[in-house]
Amino acid sequence: MTTRLHSLLLLPVLLVSLAVGGCTDSRHGRSMDDLPVDVRDAIAAARDRVFPSLVNIEVVSVEYAGGKEQKNRSTGSGTIFTPQGHVLTNAHVTDRGKRFWCTLADKQRVPATLVGEDPWTDLAVLQLDLSRLEPGTKVEVALMGDSDTLSVGDYVLAMGSPFSLSRTVTLGIVSNTERVFASAGDGQVDEMLLNWEQRTGLFTNWIQHDALINPGNSGGPLVNLRGEVIGVNTRGGSGLAFATPSNMARQVAESLLATGDVPRSSIGASFRHIQNTGISEGVLVDSVDADGPAWAAGLRAGDVVRELGGERVNVRFVEEIPPLLKRIADRPIGSALLIVFDREGAPGQRVVVTTERLRRDRGDEEALRLWGLTIQQITDRRAKQMRLSSTRGALVSSVRGGGPSATAEPALNWGDVIVRIDDAPIESIADAVRKYEQIDAMKDKPEFLLIEFVRDNKNFLTLIKPRPEERPDPPAELPKAWIGVATQPVLRTMAEKLGHADQRGFRVMRVYSGTEAARAGLRVGDVVLALNGERFDPRGMQDAGAFNRSVRRLSIDDNATLSVLRDGAVVEVPITLERTRLTPEEAPRARNADFELSVRDITFFDREDFRWDDSVTGVMVESAEPAGWAGLAGVRGRDLIQKIGPHTVTDVASFKRAMEQIARDQPGRVVFVVFRGSRTFFRFAEPDWKPSTEVEPRE
Secondary structure, three states: OOOOOOOOOOOOOOOOOOOOOOOEEOOOOEEHHHOOOOHHHHHHHHHHHHHHHEEEEEEEEEEEEOOEEEEEEEEEEEEEOOOOOEEEEOHHHHOOEEEEEEEOOOOOEEEEEEEEEEOOOOEEEEEEOHHHOOOOOOOOOOEEOOHHHOOOOOEEEEEEOHHHOOOEEEEEEEEEEEEOOEOOOOOOEOOEEEOOOEEEOOOOOEEEEOOOOOOOOOOOEEEEOOOEEEEEEEEEEOOEEEEEEHHHHHHHHHHHHHHOOOOOEEOOEEEEOOOOOOOOOOEEEEEEOOOOHHHHHOOOOOOEEEEEOOEEOOOOOHHHHHHHHHHHHOOOOOOEEEEEEEEOOEEEEEEEEEOEEOOOOOOOEEEEHHHOEEEEEOOHHHHHHOOOOOOOOEEEEEEOOOOHHHHOOOOOOOOOEEEEEOOEEOOOHHHHHHHHHHHHOOOOOOOOEEEEEEEOOEEEEEEEOOOOOOOOOOOOOOOOEEOOEEEEEEOHHHHHHHOOOOOOEEEEEEEOOOOHHHHHOOOOOOEEEEEOOEEOOOOOHHHOOHHHHHHHOOOOOOEEEEEEEEOOEEEEEEEEOEEOOOOHHHOOEEEEOOOOEEEEEOOHHHHHHHOOOOOOOOEEEEEEOOOOHHHHHOOOOOOEEEEEOOEEOOOHHHHHHHHHHHHHHOOOOEEEEEEEOOEEEEEEEOOOOOOOOOOOOOO
16 A cells, blocks of 8 residues: 555665674663574564464455545555454555455455554554354464564564565664654644545654565564564655554554544644753643633643643653653543643643543545535534534535536535535535435435535525436437448658659558458558549548548448559449448447446447457446456456356347346356457456445446
């Protein structure tokens, strides 16, 4: 998984054999004699302790853009850390995930479910479906170590599945054990974002190391030479890597296993260390939220906090900010926190702040597909950013061009806040989804819906059409006269190069088999100079269609004469005009919303292009969403689907019948037989059937 910090450079790692012994590491209070004599042996031993518990994670996630839900595929790494099959990984690996699979060390691929994720530390826990393991399989569990024992210079191993490859291990050393990201001079910890909306890393002092990691390593373990997991590799770039300490990961994982969440306290204030401030002790209050608990209690920006909850505070450096924030966050939500502070030289002032729950920055998101609209829950942070008066309503996060919301007058746009749909007030996206489903379930939907929304502090009304518009197949062009060749214009410069500068026309690129053109003896390389004595004189590529336009002015079954330049001589070729053939653009087509698959009938031109005779049947795949059920199975654009499950597919009509029957049967596995190139392939889809009343509109 890539993040904003990924821009990785590949650096070679030189593995050397290092003899150690006869000395004591006073930092850890243990003898170095405990370590293996040879680093290579130590690496192998550590690898063998952790590799069996290392998993590759495949994720199908959703994003909301263009007024609809879009699926994506991604991969990451993780570590089994309980005998019950719980996997520790990154939250940016699981973010917005709908389906998860884990490939174990023995190559078994099993589904998993999300236990919980904590975006503030970018950690998440998955649960393997142990019932899907082969009988007798033992779940291998990694040992979580103590990250507080790490020191700069310690050897560490980064394990994972970079670029979706098999498990790998790289060697490096710890270069910093309390790394924070801060801009030079401003004293603040940089704001890191998870998927551009959610803050992350506020409470983390990162383990910085130089064991090479790449996209796909995210969530994999950082391991010491004892074979203990002492970190979770989270981000990296430019030859550096950063891991969440195992002690923090252990605390987060335990909370996620217990409740599916990590409850934290907040007082609505931010802090700055005192270096270069002239303050001798304490921590500077940098800002206070106007509607937060600290403000309500009387704390203000510029105050210097000396004590928190009866404990002295002295934050001298930026690295000490995350532990201070964690100290506040770890307090019980709703607890009373005594703060002793100085204000404008007056020491010993006191306030009691009642903490509130720290809420996520990014709200839930949903797609109202038939209305061409996606909406998002308004969080406290989003309301502050947009200067909204409250979190009431549903925020429009995207609109589909040409859809009902985009064609309304006035149209809905990003940033609008929907506060009413017809007679229903909208307090949250749950209200909007409930109203949407209620209207979608109606047999006779209203022609218009009244939407009330707020934009730039103004209250608007608009009307949208909730009925899905069924778009028919593209209209087939009325049959006209046609000559079965493909041509290109021969312009002046090309005519000169070919040795007939004064004879311009249309060069035959292809003669379609079985046509009157083939029977008349037209050849590739012929240059058609005239039709029925009317000469052609193409002057530019804008005249590329002039030949066909001239033919279509005539009548089907008419006899015509082509003047053709062939082998330096002009010959007259009599030909009978025939009717135009159906093009791929005009072919009947269908879309299946369940498998996210669009197909069309085979045309005459497909058979010519792919050299298929009349015995080849099926439907041509126009598009298959990469993370849809068919796409995940390996069905691709330009595949020819010939069979779906037990159903033979010869055209769009039989495709529709097959998919309707499969939707009724809802099998756990559907086999697509596709013809690709010159070979037949079997592709196995694993649908995740869920009740749905929606019928996706044709696009």
